Every structure is written in C-alpha cells, then in structure tokens.
Amino acid sequence: MxxxxxxxxxxxxxxxxxxxxxxxxxxxxxxxxxxxxxxxxxxxxxxxxxxxxxxxxDPKSASQRGGERSHSGSQGPTKDQLYNEAKKKNIEGRSSMNKQQLRKALGH
Structure with a gap:
C-alpha cells in the first residue's frame, strides 16, 4: 500500500x-x-x-460496472438477461426460445 x-x-x-x-x-x-x-x-x-x-x-465504479470490461469480445447480454428483458416486455413464447431467438424477438 x-x-x-x-x-x-x-x-x-x-x-x-x-x-x-x-x-x-x-x-x-x-x-x-x-x-x-x-x-x-x-x-x-x-x-x-x-x-x-x-x-x-469513469462514470461507473468497478462494482457498478459489474465486469463489463473484464474481457474482450463480449457476446452481449446473457440468455438469462435477454429472457428477463423479454419477460418485462411480455413477449409470448419466451420460455421456449433460445438465445438467438430472444435476441431477434427483442430486436438486439
């Protein structure tokens, strides 16, 4: 120190x-x-x-950033994050969608 x-x-x-x-x-x-x-x-x-x-x-502290910059080539939000967003937007059929389908339904 x-x-x-x-x-x-x-x-x-x-x-x-x-x-x-x-x-x-x-x-x-x-x-x-x-x-x-x-x-x-x-x-x-x-x-x-x-x-x-x-x-x-930097507007965000490390804890607020939550590892956003901890690795390169990020693949974007996780399937769980996409699912939760779809749930908030009340997208039907979200439970049977894969990550790619969730992205498409959300317009990502």
Missing amino acids: PAGSNAKRERQYEHIKEGAEKRGASEKRAKEIASRTVNKARARSGEAKSSSRTSTQ
Whole structure:
C-alpha cells in the first residue's frame, strides 16, 4: 500500500488481495489487483495526489460496472438477461426460445 493510506484502504487492500488469492491468483498478481483497485478508489475519492483520467472520470465504479470490461469480445447480454428483458416486455413464447431467438424477438 502507498504511504499515507488510511486504515480503511489497508483493510480494503487485504480483503481484495485475499479474495484474489482464493480465486487462484498468485501472490504477486493478487497484490497487483489489490493495489490497482485501491489506488483507483483513492483517486476517485480525491485521496491520491495524482491519478489517470480514467481513474477519476469513469462514470461507473468497478462494482457498478459489474465486469463489463473484464474481457474482450463480449457476446452481449446473457440468455438469462435477454429472457428477463423479454419477460418485462411480455413477449409470448419466451420460455421456449433460445438465445438467438430472444435476441431477434427483442430486436438486439
């Protein structure tokens, strides 16, 4: 952790690091993930002395983004997400549709 970090950020760092290690990341990678995450949170809250534009101007936090940018070549919404959208729009026959059919019915 950077010098001058507060107790909350220290706890946050340890929590993220331990979670990454439980998911199978090496200790080095877990430390990197935790550092980057905590540093971004510090930048957003104005605790960091300097930060990148994306750290401070991204409209969504990592938790709000929900992994939207965690992998490239995204295939769009999942079948469950499409189904739920179809349910909201009361599209008949949705329960027997596959993902492609749901996309077509929803106009995706």
